[in-house]
Amino acid sequence: MAQQEAREGRLRPARRLTLADDVYESIKTLVMDHILPPGERVNIDALSRELDVSPTPVREALARLEADGLVRKRPLSGYTTTPLLTRAEFDDLFEVRLLLEGATAGRAAAHASTEERQRISTEAAATIDVEAGDGYRRHAAFTALDATFHDLIAEVAGSPLLRDSITRLHSHLHLHRLYFPVTGAPDTNTEHQRIAAAIAAGDSDADAEAMRAHLTAARERHLPAFDQLPAPGAPRDPA
Amino acid sequence: MAQQEAREGRLRPARRLTLADDVYESIKTLVMDHILPPGERVNIDALSRELDVSPTPVREALARLEADGLVRKRPLSGYTTTPLLTRAEFDDLFEVRLLLEGATAGRAAAHASTEERQRISTEAAATIDVEAGDGYRRHAAFTALDATFHDLIAEVAGSPLLRDSITRLHSHLHLHRLYFPVTGAPDTNTEHQRIAAAIAAGDSDADAEAMRAHLTAARERHLPAFDQLPAPGAPRDPA
DNA sequence: CGAGCCTATTTCCTATAGGATGTTGCTTTG
DNA sequence: CAAAGCAACATCCTATAGGAAATAGGCTCG
Numbered sequence: 381m382a383q384q385e386a387r388e389g390r391l392r393p394a395r396r397l398t399l400a401d402d403v404y405e406s407i408k409t410l411v412m413d414h415i416l417p418p419g420e421r422v423n424i425d426a427l428s429r430e431l432d433v434s435p436t437p438v439r440e441a442l443a444r445l446e447a448d449g450l451v452r453k454r455p456l457s458g459y460t461t462t463p464l465l466t467r468a469e470f471d472d473l474f475e476v477r478l479l480l481e482g483a484t485a486g487r488a489a490a491h492a493s494t495e496e497r498q499r500i501s502t503e504a505a506a507t508i509d510v511e512a513g514d515g516y517r518r519h520a521a522f523t524a525l526d527a528t529f530h531d532l533i534a535e536v537a538g539s540p541l542l543r544d545s546i547t548r549l550h551s552h553l554h555l556h557r558l559y560f561p562v563t564g565a566p567d568t569n570t571e572h573q574r575i576a577a578a579i580a581a582g583d584s585d586a587d588a589e590a591m592r593a594h595l596t597a598a599r600e601r602h603l604p605a606f607d608q609l610p611a612p613g614a615p616r617d618p619a
Numbered sequence: 620m621a622q623q624e625a626r627e628g629r630l631r632p633a634r635r636l637t638l639a640d641d642v643y644e645s646i647k648t649l650v651m652d653h654i655l656p657p658g659e660r661v662n663i664d665a666l667s668r669e670l671d672v673s674p675t676p677v678r679e680a681l682a683r684l685e686a687d688g689l690v691r692k693r694p695l696s697g698y699t700t701t702p703l704l705t706r707a708e709f710d711d712l713f714e715v716r717l718l719l720e721g722a723t724a725g726r727a728a729a730h731a732s733t734e735e736r737q738r739i740s741t742e743a744a745a746t747i748d749v750e751a752g753d754g755y756r757r758h759a760a761f762t763a764l765d766a767t768f769h770d771l772i773a774e775v776a777g778s779p780l781l782r783d784s785i786t787r788l789h790s791h792l793h794l795h796r797l798y799f800p801v802t803g804a805p806d807t808n809t810e811h812q813r814i815a816a817a818i819a820a821g822d823s824d825a826d827a828e829a830m831r832a833h834l835t836a837a838r839e840r841h842l843p844a845f846d847q848l849p850a851p852g853a854p855r856d857p858a
Numbered sequence: 859c860g861a862g863c864c865t866a867t868t869t870c871c872t873a874t875a876g877g878a879t880g881t882t883g884c885t886t887t888g
Numbered sequence: 889c890a891a892a893g894c895a896a897c898a899t900c901c902t903a904t905a906g907g908a909a910a911t912a913g914g915c916t917c918g
Contacts, residue, residue, distance in 0.1 A: 398694050399872075400682070424900070434873045436675065439901090443639075443679045447686030455637050456879060458900060469779070476780045483718050540708075541715045545784050638902075663870070673903045678871090695909060697870060 399433055404441035406431055411450050411461055412554060413520075419463040422451060448551060465556045467606050473553060474599045478592055480546055481530065485575060485591035486584040487537040496536045497580045503529050504576035507569055522565050523557055529572055533579075533591075560605035564598075571597060638672060643680035645670055650689050650700055651793060652759075658702040661690060687790060704795045706845050712792060713838045717831055719785055720769065724814060724830035725823040726776035735775045736819045742768050743815035746808055761804050762796055768811055772818075772830075799844035803837075810836060 407427065410416045424442070428435045442459050445451045451459045465473065492500070506525060527550055534543040571594040578587035646666065649655045663681070667674040681698050684690045690698045704712065731739070745764060766789055773782040810833040817826035 398692075398870095401694075425898095435900095436678070436872060439675070439679055440682045443682040444686050447683050455640075456900075457881085472778050472780050476778065476784070479718065479722050539711050539715065541711050541788065545715070545787075548784075549780065637900095664868095674870095675902065695870075696911085 400437040400440040403431060403433060403437045404444055407438070407441050407445060408448075408450065411445070412551075412558065414558060416461050418461050418555065418559065420461050422459040422461060424458065448548065450551060450555070462552075462555070464559060465552065470556070470602070470606070473549060474595060477546075477549055477553075478595050480542060480549070481534075481595060482588045482592045484534050484537045484539070484542050484546065485579075486588035487539065487542075488533045489579045489582055489584045489587035491538045492536045492579055492582075500529075500532060500536065500579050501576045503532055504569070504572040520558065522568075523554065526568060526572075527554065533575070536579075556605075557602070560602070564601040567597065567601070568594075639676040639679045642670060642672060642676045643683055646677070646680050646684060647687075647689065650684070651790075651797065653797060655700050657700050657794065657798065659700050661698040661700060663697065687787065689790060689794070701791075701794070703798060704791065709795070709841070709845070712788060713834060716785075716788055716792075717834050719781060719788070720773075720834060721827045721831045723773050723776045723778070723781050723785065724818075725827035726778065726781075727772045728818045728821055728823040728826035730777045731775045731818055731821075736821075739768075739771060739775065739818050740812075740815045742771055743808070743811040759797065761807075762793060765807060765811075766793065772814070775818075795844075796841070799841070803840040806836065806840070807833075 407416075416422060422442070424435050424438055428438045431438070442451060442453070446453050446459070449462060451461055453459050488500075530550065531543070531547065534546045537543070571590070575587060575590045575594060578590050646655075655661060661681070663674050663677055667677045670677070681690060681692070685692050685698070688701060690700055692698050727739075769789065770782070770786065773785045776782070810829070814826060814829045814833060817829050
């Protein structure tokens with residue numbers, strides 16, 4: 381796949397000046413799209429052959445991904461992709477999101493410039509073309525849209541630290557979300573628009589509340605996925 | 620220094636099974652103790668010679684440290700240690716700490732077991748032997764004590780995600796704190812004991828408030844350090 | 859005397875090879 | 889037939905070498 385492009389020199393000019401960064405993005409995509417399934421072993425040599433690079437940059441990218449929490453490293457056994465969220469981890473994630481993103485939304489409503497308020501409204505109005513692509517692609521696009529919206533608000537809030545923390549949380553959820561497609565895209569859009577409206581009005585409290593309501597609702601929408609799970613860690617659970 | 624120990628085989632048996640992890644801790648210590656000053660260039664080859672290992676594990680460790688925010692990587696120019704916090708970044712840091720650690724303290728007061736409440740009280744009572752060591756060592760010990768206390772509370776709160784986020788923030792502050800020793804160790808101890816008392820009493824609201832008061836006071840204590848700063852990026856002044 | 863250009867050095871980045879360790883499958887024994 | 893021990897395999901981990909890019913210093917030109 382990608383290696384042909386590399387050999388033909390198409391991928392090279394577009395790379396980020398350092399091969400390791402490019403490899404990092406490639407592997408991240410592989411994990412996010414579940415081409416590398418959760419809980420699976422990650423073979424460094426196989427990856428380097430697949431991407432047509434030496435193991436060294438792959439190793440460097442894997443180290444960064446471990447810090448991101450997308451892969452784990454067992455000392456003398458190699459890397460594995462992180463298993464799916466357990467119910468407890470899922471609850472924890474949303475509690476922290478409620479805290480962080482609630483505060484972030486409040487800040488965004490207070491700090492946003494006129495131009496930024498406009499941008500948020502536009503983004504909230506954006507919707508997925510329901511007829512475009514198959515179910516998987518449409519769901520992936522919807523997921524990406526949601527992530528973009530939340531990141532935009534975090535950016536406007538003006539706290540780099542908050543934004544980083546939120547981004548970090550999102551990658552965990554993203555991993556889970558793609559695995560169990562959930563319905564509720566129209567609801568999500570409606571909730572996003574409520575948030576955007578509160579920001580446009582400059583009402584911090586209302587925006588924080590709208591964000592919390594959105595997250596609570598999203599949490600409820602995801603919950604049924606756990607009933608489909610035979611065991612909370614089933615793929616590979618040595619511990 | 621460390622290389623002699625390595626050659627004599629003293630460091631080898633104690634290592635974490637993977638050399639890269641050991642190197643990671645070594646470099647982290649070098650950065651924290653300002654043996655590698657903030658804003659300085661980090662030479663990979665020099666580091667590998669210093670630690671008596673090959674550049675590969677050094678590179679891997681650096682990648683992880685970059686994700687931690689302790690070093691930055693400029694695409695074709697190598698790694699540099701992160702510069703000291705600017706005033707804006709400092710304010711941002713404490714705002715996020717207020718949010719995260721306030722909520723964490725509240726949770727800790729609600730969730731802690733009897734044994735954990737006892738452990739926290741003991742930790743809060745622990746004090747630095749003022750006569751032990753020189754000013755630098757004493758300050759480093761005090762800093763470590765403070766970090767331990769905060770991490771203990773985060774652990775008791777029972778949210779792995781919150782704990783990780785807080786730990787991440789602390790490493791940034793630690794970097795800054797060691798550079799500008801501040802007074803107020805007795806005050807810190809008093810405030811810690813108030814927090815411990817609220818946890819012992821199981822009063823969530825009071826504990827959250829005590830933690831926020833502690834952080835606000837700590838922020839005030841650190842503030843004068845910025846007056847000593849000639850320029851936001853000037854690494855070494857009166858050595 | 860200053861600015862721009864060129865060259866040389868240093869440094870980073872990537873690739874390949876060898877040693878050590880964990881894992882897996884098979885055989886053997888109780 | 890099951891469990892334990894052994895051996896072969898695959899994989900990771902570390903070390904070394906070579907190529908490419910950027911930075912710094914010196915020189916020439918205006």
